[in-house]
Amino acid sequence: MKFVVIGGDAAGMSAASRAKRNKSDLEVTVLEQTADVSYSACGMPYNIADPNRAIEDLVVREAQVFREKQGIDLRTGHRVEAIDRAARVVTGHDNQGNAFELKYDKLLIATGGSPIIPDRPGFGLPGVLALKNLNDGRVMKEYIQIRAVKKAVIIGMGYIALEMAEALRARDIEVHMVKPRPILLPWMNRELASMIEEELQANGVQLHLGQDVTSIEKVDDRLKVICADMKIECQLVLVAIGVKPNSEIAEDAGLELGPKKAIAVDRAMHTSDQDVFAAGDCADAYHVVTGQKTWIPLALRANRAGWAVADNVIGKTKELPGVAGTAVFKVFYLEVARTGLTSDEASAAGFDPAEVVITGQTKAHAHPGSSIMRVQMVGDRKSGRLLGVQMVAREGAAHRINAPAVALHSQLTVEAYSQTDLAYAPPFGPVWDPTLTAANQLLKKLR
Amino acid sequence: MKFVVIGGDAAGMSAASRAKRNKSDLEVTVLEQTADVSYSACGMPYNIADPNRAIEDLVVREAQVFREKQGIDLRTGHRVEAIDRAARVVTGHDNQGNAFELKYDKLLIATGGSPIIPDRPGFGLPGVLALKNLNDGRVMKEYIQIRAVKKAVIIGMGYIALEMAEALRARDIEVHMVKPRPILLPWMNRELASMIEEELQANGVQLHLGQDVTSIEKVDDRLKVICADMKIECQLVLVAIGVKPNSEIAEDAGLELGPKKAIAVDRAMHTSDQDVFAAGDCADAYHVVTGQKTWIPLALRANRAGWAVADNVIGKTKELPGVAGTAVFKVFYLEVARTGLTSDEASAAGFDPAEVVITGQTKAHAHPGSSIMRVQMVGDRKSGRLLGVQMVAREGAAHRINAPAVALHSQLTVEAYSQTDLAYAPPFGPVWDPTLTAANQLLKKLR
Numbered sequence: 077m078k079f080v081v082i083g084g085d086a087a088g089m090s091a092a093s094r095a096k097r098n099k100s101d102l103e104v105t106v107l108e109q110t111a112d113v114s115y116s117a118c119g120m121p122y123n124i125a126d127p128n129r130a131i132e133d134l135v136v137r138e139a140q141v142f143r144e145k146q147g148i149d150l151r152t153g154h155r156v157e158a159i160d161r162a163a164r165v166v167t168g169h170d171n172q173g174n175a176f177e178l179k180y181d182k183l184l185i186a187t188g189g190s191p192i193i194p195d196r197p198g199f200g201l202p203g204v205l206a207l208k209n210l211n212d213g214r215v216m217k218e219y220i221q222i223r224a225v226k227k228a229v230i231i232g233m234g235y236i237a238l239e240m241a242e243a244l245r246a247r248d249i250e251v252h253m254v255k256p257r258p259i260l261l262p263w264m265n266r267e268l269a270s271m272i273e274e275e276l277q278a279n280g281v282q283l284h285l286g287q288d289v290t291s292i293e294k295v296d297d298r299l300k301v302i303c304a305d306m307k308i309e310c311q312l313v314l315v316a317i318g319v320k321p322n323s324e325i326a327e328d329a330g331l332e333l334g335p336k337k338a339i340a341v342d343r344a345m346h347t348s349d350q351d352v353f354a355a356g357d358c359a360d361a362y363h364v365v366t367g368q369k370t371w372i373p374l375a376l377r378a379n380r381a382g383w384a385v386a387d388n389v390i391g392k393t394k395e396l397p398g399v400a401g402t403a404v405f406k407v408f409y410l411e412v413a414r415t416g417l418t419s420d421e422a423s424a425a426g427f428d429p430a431e432v433v434i435t436g437q438t439k440a441h442a443h444p445g446s447s448i449m450r451v452q453m454v455g456d457r458k459s460g461r462l463l464g465v466q467m468v469a470r471e472g473a474a475h476r477i478n479a480p481a482v483a484l485h486s487q488l489t490v491e492a493y494s495q496t497d498l499a500y501a502p503p504f505g506p507v508w509d510p511t512l513t514a515a516n517q518l519l520k521k522l523r
Numbered sequence: 524m525k526f527v528v529i530g531g532d533a534a535g536m537s538a539a540s541r542a543k544r545n546k547s548d549l550e551v552t553v554l555e556q557t558a559d560v561s562y563s564a565c566g567m568p569y570n571i572a573d574p575n576r577a578i579e580d581l582v583v584r585e586a587q588v589f590r591e592k593q594g595i596d597l598r599t600g601h602r603v604e605a606i607d608r609a610a611r612v613v614t615g616h617d618n619q620g621n622a623f624e625l626k627y628d629k630l631l632i633a634t635g636g637s638p639i640i641p642d643r644p645g646f647g648l649p650g651v652l653a654l655k656n657l658n659d660g661r662v663m664k665e666y667i668q669i670r671a672v673k674k675a676v677i678i679g680m681g682y683i684a685l686e687m688a689e690a691l692r693a694r695d696i697e698v699h700m701v702k703p704r705p706i707l708l709p710w711m712n713r714e715l716a717s718m719i720e721e722e723l724q725a726n727g728v729q730l731h732l733g734q735d736v737t738s739i740e741k742v743d744d745r746l747k748v749i750c751a752d753m754k755i756e757c758q759l760v761l762v763a764i765g766v767k768p769n770s771e772i773a774e775d776a777g778l779e780l781g782p783k784k785a786i787a788v789d790r791a792m793h794t795s796d797q798d799v800f801a802a803g804d805c806a807d808a809y810h811v812v813t814g815q816k817t818w819i820p821l822a823l824r825a826n827r828a829g830w831a832v833a834d835n836v837i838g839k840t841k842e843l844p845g846v847a848g849t850a851v852f853k854v855f856y857l858e859v860a861r862t863g864l865t866s867d868e869a870s871a872a873g874f875d876p877a878e879v880v881i882t883g884q885t886k887a888h889a890h891p892g893s894s895i896m897r898v899q900m901v902g903d904r905k906s907g908r909l910l911g912v913q914m915v916a917r918e919g920a921a922h923r924i925n926a927p928a929v930a931l932h933s934q935l936t937v938e939a940y941s942q943t944d945l946a947y948a949p950p951f952g953p954v955w956d957p958t959l960t961a962a963n964q965l966l967k968k969l970r
């Protein structure tokens with residue numbers, strides 16, 4: 077049986093490796109358009125922050141290991157352009173311009189996502205960069221070094237933009253961030269978002285909210301970012317306004333799409349064609365809180381979905397419950413975490429949400445080095461269910477979010493969560509964990 | 524209605540405050556034998572570590588606040604010696620030697636626990652100290668300063684002993700730890716315990732395992748700790764071999780006792796007498812994994828049980844699900860955490876346990892500053908349920924334990940836990956959280 081995988085990053089390589097390992101007579105071919113496979117894309121900002129680290133540090137497993145040790149027919153520089161589902165053939169071109177076609181019995185589309193680049197003047201200029209694959213990181217790192225970049229503009233303020241702001245500041249680059257909307261992290265509770273805004277300012281990042289970039293111009297050896305009310309000259313522009321799923325070849329092949337045009341998959345990762353799977357940032361997922369489809373492209377889901385595809389390809393039925401939307405990122409010295417729904421998302425999904433924000437401490441009463449932790453919690457007035465949590469703190473938010481995440485998978489009520497036996501010792505938090513205090517407060521609003 | 528509380532620490536003051544706040548015409552009297560109420564007992568090791576901090580820093584709320592602002596009749600220096608359940612009267616003596624007696628309608632026994640002191644020669648000598656209440660901390664701190672202590676012996680190696688080893692080393696005191704049993708932390712998986720043993724040695728703590736202390740002698744102004752095979756001279760001995768519930772007056776009053784002679788309570792904290800409650804370190808609890816009674820004296824349970832008593836006293840029915848045995852402590856630069864059952868405890872409770880230990884990383888692939896994290900996980904072969912988790916790491920264990928703790932409350936299977944959507948970003952861990960890797964490995968043993 078021939079198993080063909082389009083895309084050699086997290087989902088694709090996880091699926092290829094596991095399928096081959098568990099069924100050695102399976103013919104597994106991976107077609108990857110770039111030269112790189114199996115690397116930590118999420119690690120790029122931290123690598124770019126350090127001029128002494130090679131970008132290749134991020135490679136988890138070399139291509140030859142997949143080829144020689146694992147017996148996977150891994151073809152880099154191979155871009156798939158079309159899927160003929162009737163003939164069960166994929167076609168494309170390699171980076172020498174040669175056409176190829178390949179038969180499959182089972183196909184996995186793991187084409188990932190791409191940065192959204194506005195169709196406006198100047199976004200294609202040299203020095204206007206985006207960050208998705210390892211080569212983008214390589215290019216950016218070289219550009220910063222060769223051009224001795226001293227000033228950069230980041231367009232967008234999502235988590236990649238924020239991580240990159242920290243990375244560029246670590247290299248002593250002046251950083252300006254611009255976005256058209258007037259508020260930072262609109263999905264976040266304002267009391268929590270204000271902590272992030274202060275942290276960015278304290279670390280020398282200049283925020284320009286409500287500034288839509290209409291064009292970028294080249295002026296001598298510099299770039300000029302032009303907004304309605306202001307212009308910023310710089311050497312480097314990072315475009316980080318968002319990501320979209322790479323679902324064009326799936327759409328062209330007549331496969332069903334889900335939210336945000338991600339490829340629609342069932343719990344076993346089948347697309348609308350039972351012999352074609354999709355996994356990773358190009359595919360949608362069920363949300364464990366709403367039971368509805370969502371598109372939240374994150375690394376753990378990509379790896380897990382890759383494994384599930386492998387199991388289903390070799391005939392072990394594997395269904396995934398879905399995602400809770402758990403995410404964490406670091407902004408300078410702050411940990412920012414969320415799981416589940418915001419109040420707006422909860423209302424949209426048909427819940428009747430109530431919300432609290434509490435300000436707690438990261439260590440026990442009188443313990444040295446304590447700082448504040450803000451926790452936002454959302455519950456449903458009708459069912460009493462816990463629906464979502466957000467957290468910001470200098471420490472202890474990144475892993476603390478996992479307790480409410482498990483509670484969301486278990487569909488616990490806020491009351492049941494408030495009774496959970498969580499860890500306490502003075503160096504790590506107050507007797508009542510801040511998430512328990514939030515639950516206790518939220519209960520008063522739910523009754 | 525008269526509500527009398529015996530004991531003014533976590534459980535007692537939580538109950539008194541909440542009951543009075545929610546029913547202002549309740550007559551609430553708290554009888555506390557020491558001079559101190561409402562302080563962070565768990566914070567004592569960290570306070571003792573710092574000669575510049577006053578022990579009074581640990582007081583959360585002053586006695587006069589309870590008296591004047593909250594309207595609680597708080598009587599310190601009042602030791603209750605007997606409960607006459609037929610007459611609904613408690614009797615005792617104050618610290619002036621005056622007898623008192625007090626009528627109650629509802630009574631809460633919140634007498635806490637006491638350090639176990641072996642009945643052997645020399646354990647009553649000056650300089651042989653234990654650590655339970657705030658005055659013990661005060662005495663120890665003064666003793667260290669006045670005697671300019673340079674060398675100490677800690678008898679016992681439980682978490683209080685380990686926290687105190689760190690505290691005394693912080694004050695540059697030579698620390699020897701002795702215990703009769705040949706292994707450190709016998710409840711802990713050996714691969715995890717070895718990390719703690721190395722950490723203690725790396726920080727200059729001298730461990731003497733398998734050494735039973737037969738007596739302590741006074742030699743000039745020093746103390747000599749005498750074991751079968753060795754003698755250690757020092758200036759200070761800390762006895763920290765364990766804690767027992769203060770249940771004597773309850774037993775004398777004919778109330779039922781549970782495990783370890785803790786006072787038996789139902790889910791609403793009633794003792795075997797419906798008008799007498801017990802809460803905190805003197806009372807037992809249901810274990811959410813086994814459904815059986817257990818005695819795990821910890822601060823969060825004490826506070827929570829105090830609140831539940833208050834609710835039940837004023838007529839709001841409140842039942843607590845129980846404890847998961849979640850605990851965390853710090854040993855120098857290590858975080859040590861557990862929740863649920865060990866394999867031995869699981870077998871004793873009728874499960875068919877399988878166990879794995881994995882060695883993971885605290886940060887993502889190639890992220891700077893990563894160190895190892897060991898995770899032990901226990902599951903039940905019959906039901907597939909998750910039964911317990913232990914963790915040791917330099918960072919990220921303290922809060923990470925809460926995710927499996929919530930899973931235990933939800934009675935999740937290992938399979939269901941393995942599918943939970945946990946947070947990932949490179950500074951905080953690998954894509955697959957180490958607890959997920961442990962679950963994935965454990966699943967292979969459960970099938």
